[in-house]
Amino acid sequence: MDTNGTTADLAITMRGVTKIFGPAPETALALLTKGKSKTEVQAETNHVVGLDDVSLDIERGQIFVVMGLSGSGKSTLIRHVNRLIDPTAGKIVVNGEDVLSMSLDQLRTFRRTSIAMVFQKFGLLPHRSVLSNVAYGLEIRGVGKAERLERAAHWVEVVGLSGYERSRPRQLSGGQQQRVGLARALAMDTDILLMDEAFSALDPLIRSGMQEQLIELQSSLNKTILFITHDFDEALKIGNRIAVLKDGAVQQVGKPEEIVLNPANAHIEEFVRDVNKARAIHVRTIMEKGAFEPCEHTVPMDARCEDVLPWFAEHQWVGVTNADGGQIGRVSARQVIRALAKYSPDVADPV
Amino acid sequence: MFPELIDTRPLRRAVDDGLNWVVRNWGGELEAAAYPLLMFLNWIERLLLATPWWLIVAILVGLAFLATRNWKLPVVVLVALVFMGIMELWRDAMVTTALMLAATLTAIVISIPIGVWMSRSMRVRQIVTPVLDLMQTMPSFVYLIPAVMIFGPGKIPALLATIVYASPPLMRLTDLGLRNVDPAVMEASRAFGDTPTQRLFGVQVPLALPTILAGVNQTTMMALAMVVIASMIGAGGLGYQVLQGIGRLEVSRGLFAGLGIVVLAIVFDRITQAYGKRLQERFGLGEVR
Numbered sequence: 123m124d125t126n127g128t129t130a131d132l133a134i135t136m137r138g139v140t141k142i143f144g145p146a147p148e149t150a151l152a153l154l155t156k157g158k159s160k161t162e163v164q165a166e167t168n169h170v171v172g173l174d175d176v177s178l179d180i181e182r183g184q185i186f187v188v189m190g191l192s193g194s195g196k197s198t199l200i201r202h203v204n205r206l207i208d209p210t211a212g213k214i215v216v217n218g219e220d221v222l223s224m225s226l227d228q229l230r231t232f233r234r235t236s237i238a239m240v241f242q243k244f245g246l247l248p249h250r251s252v253l254s255n256v257a258y259g260l261e262i263r264g265v266g267k268a269e270r271l272e273r274a275a276h277w278v279e280v281v282g283l284s285g286y287e288r289s290r291p292r293q294l295s296g297g298q299q300q301r302v303g304l305a306r307a308l309a310m311d312t313d314i315l316l317m318d319e320a321f322s323a324l325d326p327l328i329r330s331g332m333q334e335q336l337i338e339l340q341s342s343l344n345k346t347i348l349f350i351t352h353d354f355d356e357a358l359k360i361g362n363r364i365a366v367l368k369d370g371a372v373q374q375v376g377k378p379e380e381i382v383l384n385p386a387n388a389h390i391e392e393f394v395r396d397v398n399k400a401r402a403i404h405v406r407t408i409m410e411k412g413a414f415e416p417c418e419h420t421v422p423m424d425a426r427c428e429d430v431l432p433w434f435a436e437h438q439w440v441g442v443t444n445a446d447g448g449q450i451g452r453v454s455a456r457q458v459i460r461a462l463a464k465y466s467p468d469v470a471d472p473v
Numbered sequence: 474m475f476p477e478l479i480d481t482r483p484l485r486r487a488v489d490d491g492l493n494w495v496v497r498n499w500g501g502e503l504e505a506a507a508y509p510l511l512m513f514l515n516w517i518e519r520l521l522l523a524t525p526w527w528l529i530v531a532i533l534v535g536l537a538f539l540a541t542r543n544w545k546l547p548v549v550v551l552v553a554l555v556f557m558g559i560m561e562l563w564r565d566a567m568v569t570t571a572l573m574l575a576a577t578l579t580a581i582v583i584s585i586p587i588g589v590w591m592s593r594s595m596r597v598r599q600i601v602t603p604v605l606d607l608m609q610t611m612p613s614f615v616y617l618i619p620a621v622m623i624f625g626p627g628k629i630p631a632l633l634a635t636i637v638y639a640s641p642p643l644m645r646l647t648d649l650g651l652r653n654v655d656p657a658v659m660e661a662s663r664a665f666g667d668t669p670t671q672r673l674f675g676v677q678v679p680l681a682l683p684t685i686l687a688g689v690n691q692t693t694m695m696a697l698a699m700v701v702i703a704s705m706i707g708a709g710g711l712g713y714q715v716l717q718g719i720g721r722l723e724v725s726r727g728l729f730a731g732l733g734i735v736v737l738a739i740v741f742d743r744i745t746q747a748y749g750k751r752l753q754e755r756f757g758l759g760e761v762r
C-alpha cells in the first residue's frame with residue numbers, strides 16, 4: 123500500500139488523525155504522543171480521546187468496513203471524512219483534495235456533490251414527509267423540485283418504503299426511519315458513501331437484503347463505501363477490507379480472512395472466536411495453488427468455506443476455478459478444518 | 474441606618490436633568506419615530522371596530538376549530554364572546570384587543586430576530602439576558618414615567634410599555650427553542666452542505682416553532698396583563714373601565730370589565746396553545762420512542 127496519501131486510486135486517505143475532545147486538547151495530545159493510553163489521558167486531563175493516530179487508505183470502489191465496540195470511536199472517525207469534526211492533528215485527503223484546507227464554501231460544495239452520509243441516529247426532519255426527507259439533500263444541492271421528487275420517489279421504492287411517501291418520520295418504525303436515511307444518502311448519487319451503523323436498526327431479514335443490495339450497488343456503480351458496524355459478521359459479509367478500532371486506535375487492517383486467520387491481538391481474537399468462520403474465509407486463500415489433476419467438483423474462486431463443506435462428503439478434493447473456468451487450485455476437508463480450527467478456543471494450534 | 478457615604482442628590486438631579494434635556498431636545502423626533510406604531514395601533518383598532526361583531530365571533534370560533542378539530546374549544550370561545558357582547562363590553566374589548574395585537578405583533582417582529590441572534594452567539598446572550606431580566610422585573614410604572622414625559626399621556630407610551638413588558642418571554646423562548654433543536658438533525662443537514670440560511674429556515678425555525686409559539690402565547694398573555702396599567706396613561710378599553718370602577722367605587726363595573734379581560738385571555742390563550750400542541754403532535758416531539 124502506498125504511503126504518501128495522494129494517489130489517484132485512493133478515495134479516502136487518513137494520516138495520523140487524532141481527535142481529542144475537551145477544552146485544551148494540546149496538553150492531552152502531548153500525553154498521548156508520549157504513549158499514555160486513552161484511560162490514562164482521560165484520568166489525568168479529563169479529555170476524551172476520540173481517535174488516536176488513525177491512518178487508513180481506502181481505495182476507490184471498495185467497501186471499507188470499520189469495526190469496533192461501542193465507544194471505540196467509529197462515529198468520530200467517519201465524521202472526520204466530511205469534516206463534521208475537525209481533527210486535533212493529522213491529515214485527511216478525499217478524492218485527492220485536502221479536506222482540512224478547504225474553505226467553508228469549498229467544504230459546502232464538497233459535501234453537496236462528492237459525499238453522502240447515513241447517520242446512526244437517522245437525523246430525519248420531523249416536520250417533513252418521507253418523500254421530502256429523501257429529497258432534502260438534492261434540495262440543498264439546488265436540484266429542481268420536479269426532478270428531485272422523482273429521484274426521491276425512486277429511492278423510496280428501492281429501500282422498500284413505497285406507500286409511505288406521505289408519512290412523517292415519527293409514524294415509521296426505527297428500521298423504516300433508517301431506510302429513509304439510507305434513501306436520502308443514495309439519492310445524492312455520490313461516488314463516496316459514508317454509512318454509520320446504517321443497518322443496525324434493521325431486522326435480520328431486511329438487513330441481509332440490504333447488505334446484498336449494498337454489495338450489488340457497489341459493484342454496479344463502483345461506489346466507495348465507508349461502512350461502520352459493531353457487528354463482525356456484517357463486516358465479514360460486506361467488507362472488501364476491514365479495520366478494527368479500539369479506544370480510538372486502529373488495531374488491524376486487512377481483508378476479512380486475514381483478520382479471521384491472523385487476528386493481530388487478543389482483542390480481535392475475541393471477535394474472531396464467535397464468528398462464523400466458514401462464511402468469512404474464501405477457499406482460495408487456503409487452497410493448494412497449482413495445476414493439479416482436474417477435480418470432479420469445482421467451485422468458483424469467490425466461494426467461501428461454507429460453500430465447499432457439503433462436497434467433502436463425497437469428494438476428497440474440491441477444485442477452485444477462476445473466472446474463465448480454469449482450475450487454479452484445490453482444497454481438502456483437512457485444510458478447511460485446519461483453517462476453521464485455528465484460533466478457536468481450547469484447541470491447540472495444529473500447525 | 475446605612476451611613477450616608479456620598480451625597481446622591483447630584484446623581485439624582487443629573488438623571489432628572491438628563492431626561493428633561495432629552496424631552497426638550499429630542500421629544501419631537503422620538504414622537505415622530507413612534508408615530509408609525511401609533512398608526513399601526515389605530516389601524517388595527519379601526520379595523521376591529523368596523524368589523525361586524527358576528528364576523529369576529531365567527532373568525533375566532535373558526536380558528537379555535539381549526540386548532541383543535543373538535544367542538545369543545547369553539548363552544549367555549551362562542552359562549553365567552555357572547556357573554557362579552559351581552560355585558561356591553563364589546564367596544565372596550567375590541568380596543569383592548571387592538572392594543573394587545575399591536576403590542577404582540579410588534580414584539581414578534583422585534584423579539585424573534587433577537588432570539589435568533591442570542592441562540593447563535595454566547596456573547597449576545599450574555600448581554601441580552603440581564604437586560605431581559607431587568608425588563609421583566611422592573612415595575613412598569615418606572616418606565617411609564619419617562620415614557621409619559623417624552624410622549625405625553627396617550628396610546629404611544631401605553632403601547633411601548635406593553636411591548637417592553639411582553640417581549641422578554643418570546644426572546645427567551647425563541648433562543649431556547651433554537652438551541653434545543655435535535656443536534657442529530659442539524660448535523661445531518663450540515664453533512665449535506667447546507668448554507669446557514671438553509672439551516673435556519675429549513676431546520677431550526679421549523680423545529681423550534683412549537684417553543685416559539687409558546688413564547689407568542691406568553692407574550693399575548695403578558696400584553697393582556699398590562700391593559701389596566703396601560704389604561705392609566707390613556708390606552709382606554711377594558712382596563713379603563715376597571716379604573717373607573719375603582720375610582721367611582723362601582724364594584725360591578727370593575728368586576729365585569731375584569732371578567733372581560735379574563736375572557737379575552739382565555740380565548741387567545743387557548744387558541745394559541747392549541748396551535749402549539751398541534752404542531753408538536755405533528756413533529757412527534759416529546760414522544761417517547
Ligand SMILES: Nc1ncnc2c1ncn2[C@@H]1O[C@H](COP(=O)(O)OP(=O)(O)OP(=O)(O)O)[C@@H](O)[C@H]1O
Nearest residue numbers: 143170171172191192193194195196197198199352
Ligand atoms: N462531542 C463529543 N464530546 C466529547 N466526547 C465525545 C464526543 N463524541 C464522542 N466522544 C467520545 O469519543 C469516544 C468515541 O465515540 P463514538 O461516538 O465515536 O463511538 P462509536 O464507536 O461510534 O460508538 P457506538 O457504537 O456506540 O456508536 C467515546 O468515548 C465518546 O465518549
Ligand SMILES: [Mg+2]
Nearest residue numbers: 196197198242
Ligand atoms: Mg457510533
